[in-house]
Amino acid sequence: MNLAIGQNIFHGLDRVSASDLYKPDILYTIYLGLFKHMIDWIKAFLKKHGRLQAFNEVWKALPPYPGFLVPQKAYREVTQWQGKEIRNLARCILGVLAVALRQAGGAQAIPFKSALRCLRALVDFNMMAQYRSHTPDTIAYMEKYLDQFHRMKDILLVFRVTKRTQAKVDKQRKEIRRQRALMHERVATSQPRQMRDHDRDEEDEMYMDMIHGESHFNLIKMHLLSHFCHHIHQFSNIPMYSTEIGELGDKTQIREGWRQSNKNGAARLIVHSYCCQHAILIRLLNLQCVKNRGADISPDVLKHLDRTTSRVLPPVICWRILTGRRSDVSNIVDFSRILGVSLEIIYYELIRYSRYNLPIDLCLPEDHSTLQSLPFELLTQLEVPVLTFHGADVYEIHRA
Amino acid sequence: MAGLLFASLPVPPKLSKSSKANRCKRKINADTLQDVCELIFAPLSDVAHVGIPIECADGKVRLCLPILSAWIADHMENVALHGLKTNACLKCEGPTNELGTIARSY
Numbered sequence A: 001m002n003l004a005i006g007q008n009i010f011h012g013l014d015r016v017s018a019s020d021l022y023k024p025d026i027l028y029t030i031y032l033g034l035f036k037h038m039i040d041w042i043k044a045f046l047k048k049h050g051r052l053q054a055f056n057e058v059w060k061a062l063p064p065y066p067g068f069l070v071p072q073k074a075y076r077e078v079t080q081w082q083g084k085e086i087r088n089l090a091r092c093i094l095g096v097l098a099v100a101l102r103q104a105g106g107a108q109a110i111p112f113k114s115a116l117r118c119l120r121a122l123v124d125f126n127m128m129a130q131y132r133s134h135t136p137d138t139i140a141y142m143e144k145y146l147d148q149f150h151r152m153k154d155i156l157l158v159f160r161v162t163k164r165t166q167a168k169v170d171k172q173r174k175e176i177r178r179q180r181a182l183m184h185e186r187v188a189t190s191q192p193r194q195m196r197d198h199d200r201d202e203e204d205e206m207y208m209d210m211i212h213g214e215s216h217f218n219l220i221k222m223h224l225l226s227h228f229c230h231h232i233h234q235f236s237n238i239p240m241y242s243t244e245i246g247e248l249g250d251k252t253q254i255r256e257g258w259r260q261s262n263k264n265g266a267a268r269l270i271v272h273s274y275c276c277q278h279a280i281l282i283r284l285l286n287l288q289c290v291k292n293r294g295a296d297i298s299p300d301v302l303k304h305l306d307r308t309t310s311r312v313l314p315p316v317i318c319w320r321i322l323t324g325r326r327s328d329v330s331n332i333v334d335f336s337r338i339l340g341v342s343l344e345i346i347y348y349e350l351i352r353y354s355r356y357n358l359p360i361d362l363c364l365p366e367d368h369s370t371l372q373s374l375p376f377e378l379l380t381q382l383e384v385p386v387l388t389f390h391g392a393d394v395y396e397i398h399r400a
Numbered sequence B: 001m002a003g004l005l006f007a008s009l010p011v012p013p014k015l016s017k018s019s020k021a022n023r024c025k026r027k028i029n030a031d032t033l034q035d036v037c038e039l040i041f042a043p044l045s046d047v048a049h050v051g052i053p054i055e056c057a058d059g060k061v062r063l064c065l066p067i068l069s070a071w072i073a074d075h076m077e078n079v080a081l082h083g084l085k086t087n088a089c090l091k092c093e094g095p096t097n098e099l100g101t102i103a104r105s106y
Helices: A026-048 A052-060 A084-100 A106-129 A134-162 A162-186 A192-214 A220-235 A241-258 A266-290 A299-312 A332-339 A343-357 A368-372 A376-380 B022-051 B075-082
Strands: A383-387 A394-398 B052-055 B061-064
Touching: A026 A052, A026 A084, A026 A106, A026 A134, A026 A220, A026 A241, A052 A084, A052 A106, A084 A106, A106 A134, A106 A220, A134 A192, A134 A220, A162 A192, A220 B075, A266 A299, A332 A343, A332 A368, A343 A368, B022 B075
Parallel strands: none
Antiparallel strands: A383 A394, B052 B061
């Protein structure tokens, strides 16, 4: 058994099964666990087959895409792989590797194919694990991908060689060569080249045997993947229990409290202040709810409530205003002032557009004073027809 | 998701395994963590056994048995809390030299 001496805190609790408390976690198991290893293995794989340069070139030439952060550095220059970087990498690594490994000739074709398949299975598994809802089909897919990953991962086993195994291999190789030298002294051969090839094959064989015997993928994170599918059966989707929530909560819950405290016995103060704030917020929400139902509340409470409701509501987030944009435009009058286009032209164009293009129930009013007060945001709807993927003349309308 | 801060757990400095004094300190640290958790779970243990009436969203009052249902932590934290070895699985009793193979159900 793999138990350390010590007790499990969860064992004293009623109706709690300690093994069910563990929730699989994408951030630590897949991103910071397997993908982090994968990065090293792929690097070694590319180096071995002389494709590192090609890979780096593709990596640097990645174009921007909504939701995807273009990598700033070359692949090998990235020293810190954190959650964000690895998430980005997981999105594009398969494509980049596929491009880097194309035009494989002869002996390279098979390892390239299995490396791609192995990586593909892992990326697919990761993608499926992020689903927010599952059907028996999707779970079956996940199992299939995991199975495929395990079957193909042997191609990367060469890169799991530890220093100790390498030393062992070197020692054995030296031993074989010594014996062979002794043998050659006795038997002089007429075909030295054939002999050498034969020796090299023998050495390679020995090396592979050694690696398969000594190296392994017995990482705990590799094993934890196998519980993912079962967990989904039992407790539904995985992102629900992500540790990222805790990491985000850290800021509001702890650092805020730490900043406001006097750093003297801070732990107690942090918990106390956060709990007080939380309790007051809940109380105010309750009062608001009671008030909305039309219950009888004393006037001083009402007065207090009115003063504080603005604080109960989530604060309005001021989004960053992009360069070249302005914040002082609220309606069409401002719009025309800034563009320097006369109001009449704008009215005319708007009415014309709404008459010809919009369905009747969505038509704009044709009265100038009503148009004038329309919020400016109504006019930012931009429609761009984009060719659908395989269709010849079929357009999808993308709205911005 | 709504979060409620319960307690901030003490995080002792990391110690090496080398000296005996350090080993002793590690033991004390581990025990402290266990005690703190016991303290946190103390109110839960009674309630989970006999139940507590809680107001439901539909206006009725129901008897609830609140239990601890998930503990979200990374692997090393889990190892410390469950009292396992670092390369042991938290969910099953599979042998450590088969971690990298396709899992059978244990």
